[in-house]
Amino acid sequence: MMLILRRPWLKLDYRVTEGPECHAPYGEAGPDAVLLRCGLVPGALLNQILDHFRQALPNEDAAFVLWNERTGEFSIDFPVIERATPSRLVYRTPQPEPDCHIVCDLHSHGTGAAFFSATDDADDRNSTKVAIVVGRLGRPGAPSFAARLCAGGMFLTLPGLPFAEARDAD
Numbered sequence: 001m002m003l004i005l006r007r008p009w010l011k012l013d014y015r016v017t018e019g020p021e022c023h024a025p026y027g028e029a030g031p032d033a034v035l036l037r038c039g040l041v042p043g044a045l046l047n048q049i050l051d052h053f054r055q056a057l058p059n060e061d062a063a064f065v066l067w068n069e070r071t072g073e074f075s076i077d078f079p080v081i082e083r084a085t086p087s088r089l090v091y092r093t094p095q096p097e098p099d100c101h102i103v104c105d106l107h108s109h110g111t112g113a114a115f116f117s118a119t120d121d122a123d124d125r126n127s128t129k130v131a132i133v134v135g136r137l138g139r140p141g142a143p144s145f146a147a148r149l150c151a152g153g154m155f156l157t158l159p160g161l162p163f164a165e166a167r168d169a170d
């Protein structure tokens with residue numbers, strides 16, 4: 001059984017369970033594949049988001065990366081934060097225009113570790129997006145990241161973060 005999911009920004013083929021061996025009416029199943037059809041998010045956007053998260057310290061903070069399928073451009077949406085503390089965050093998911101899609105939903109755990117909490121699991125189970133938690137902000141060394149693809153009610157491991165390296169020119 002495979003989860004085949006297509007979004008303007010995402011192409012996902014994921015083997016949920018193995019066979020029985022049979023002749024499938026739609027042809028042979030290929031290997032698992034995750035493709036970000038929108039490409040990688042520019043690193044400069046990640047840097048902007050990290051700056052925003054640092055300014056919110058010691059509180060948690062959130063940001064969305066949107067992608068416009070008509071123009072191919074990425075943008076950041078900093079959502080309305082209804083309540084923020086160092087360990088709790090309540091925010092509203094944006095409702096993008098029809099051509100725009102939420103690709104990434106990022107939130108920080110402030111100076112704490114990056115991991116998906118039970119609250120995060122409950123928040124993420126009904127959406128199709130890349131969810132990212134950023135931790136260890138405002139501490140020496142680089143921030144830490146936890147990332148996963150939320151699709152079909154499952155949480156799938158990604159081969160890496162969906163960001164391109166930020167170039168000096170950015």
Ligand SMILES: [Zn+2]
Pocket residue numbers: 107108109115116117120133
């Ligand atoms: Zn969290």
